[in-house]
Amino acid sequence: MALSKKQKAQAPTVDRDKFYAVDEAISLVKKNATSKFDETVELALNLGVDPRHADQMVRGVVSLPKGTGKDVRVAVFAKGDKADEAKAAGADIVGAEDLMQTIQDGTIDFDRVIATPDMMGVVGRLGKVLGPKGLMPNPKLGTVTMDVKKAVTDAKSGQVEFRVEKAGIVHAGIGKASFPEADIRANFDAFMDAIVRNKPTGAKGKFVKKVSLTSTMGPGVKLDLEGIPGA
Template sequence: MAKQTKKRQAQGETVDREKLYGVDEAIALVKQNATAKFDETVELAMNLGVDPRHADQMVRGVVSLPKGTGKDVRVAVFARGDKADEATKAGAEVVGAEDLMQEMQDGRSDFDRVIATPDMMGVVGRLGKVLGPKGLMPNPKLGTVTPNVGEAVKAAKSGQVEFRVEKAGIVHAGIGKASFPEADIRANFDAFIDAIVKAKPTGAKGKFVKKVALTSSMGPGVKVALEEIPGA
C-alpha cells in the first residue's frame, strides 16, 4: 500500500470517508481541501441505477451550468462559407471542412468540442473512429449538429457540459473551479443534478440515483447525502 503524504493525511482528517454530508458542507470541504498550486476542478460523480449496455437505459445529454465551468473550451467547427464565418465570429478556434477532417485523421486534437452543420456530416462521418471513442462525435440530440453554429459555439464556451453514463453506471463532470464561490458551485451542482434526473431513461427500474460524491482534482472524495438530491 502506497504511503500517504502528509498533505493527503491532513486532508483525510477533515473528511470522514463513511459520512454522508449535506451539499453545502460537502462543497465547503472540497474547497478546503483543494490546496494544489493550480486552480483545481470541482468534479461531481453519480452512480446511477442503469445498465447502459441496454439502449433504453442510456443517460446522455447536455446542460448549461449557470455559473460556467471556469474552463477555456476550445471548439472545432465543420462548416463552409457563411456558416464558417459565423463560427469564427462566435469564437471557434478551429474551422474547416475536408481540410480539417484530414488534420484530425492525421492526429490533430487541440479541441474540446466538435460542432458541425448538417450538410457537413458526410465529411464528419468519416471521423467516427477518431471522434467516437473520445465522445466528440457531433450529435443532433446534443445540439452539436446544427445550422445555428454561432449559438452552438457560444453555448459551448459559456458553460455547456455534455454528459454520458459510462459502462459501470457512473456519470461525472466538472462543475466549476475550486476558486468559485460556494454559492456558484452549488448553483452548478443543482443544475447538473436536475439535468440528470430529467434524463432518467424509460428502462431504468428501481432507485435511479444511488450515490453522489464531490471531489477536487487532487482532493479526497466527499459523499453527499441523497436526502438533498431531488428525484433520488
C-alpha cells in the same frame, strides 16, 4: 499504497464513512483544494442503469449557470457563411475537408466539435477517432445544427455534455475550487436537474444511488441523498 504528505493532512478533515449535506460537502472540497493550480470541482454519480441497454442510456447536455471556469476550445465543421458565422462566434478552429485531414493526421486540439448537417458526410469518416473520445457531433446534443452561432456560444459559456459510463457512472466538472460556494451549488443543482430530466425509460428502482464531490487533487466527499433531486 502509502498516503502522500498532503493526503495525510487532508484525511482528518473528511470522514470517509459520513454522508455530508451538499453545502457542507462543497465547503470541504474547497478547503481541501490546496494545489498551486485552480482545481476542478468534480461530481461523480452512480446511477441505477445498465448502459449496455439502449433504453437505459443516460446522455445529455446542460448549461451550467455559473460556467465551468474552463477555456473550452471549439472546432466547427462548416463552409461558406456558416464558417464565417462560427469564426465570428469565437470558434477556435473552423474547417471542412482540411480539418478532417488534420484530425486524421493525429492533431486533436479541441474540447468540443460542432458541425452543420451538410458536413456530417465528412465528419462521419472520423467516427473511429472522435467517437471513443466522446467528441462526435450529435443532433440530440445540439452539436449538429445550422445555428452554429448559438452552438459555439453555448459551448464557450459553460455547457457540459454528460454520458453514463460502464457500471452506471457519470463524471463531470462543475466549476473551479476558486468559485464561491454559492456558484458551485448553483452548478450542482443545474447538473442534477439535467440528470433527472434525462432519466431513461428503462431505469427501474432507485435512479440516483450514490453521489460524491471532489476536487482534482482532493479527497472524495460522499453526499447525503436527502433532498437531492431524483435520489
